[in-house]
Amino acid sequence: MKPGADWKGSDAIRRAISTAEGALNGRGRVLIRASGTEPVLRVMVEAEKVDDALLHAESIAGAVKEATA
Numbered sequence: 001m002k003p004g005a006d007w008k009g010s011d012a013i014r015r016a017i018s019t020a021e022g023a024l025n026g027r028g029r030v031l032i033r034a035s036g037t038e039p040v041l042r043v044m045v046e047a048e049k050v051d052d053a054l055l056h057a058e059s060i061a062g063a064v065k066e067a068t069a
Contacts, residue, residue, distance in 0.1 A: 029046050
């Protein structure tokens, strides 16, 4: 992520998060936060199944990469 990138204002990132949260349907959670020391965004997904967590985390990470490139 480029320093100063406006990730909070990205519609693509918001859509990816919303899609993941909808698919988890209250049976998991999504957490996105900027590092305080590095120009990186931490993407964390908890789900009942590991495969679901990985799928949604990778989807959100892809949206972050595109939106902040």
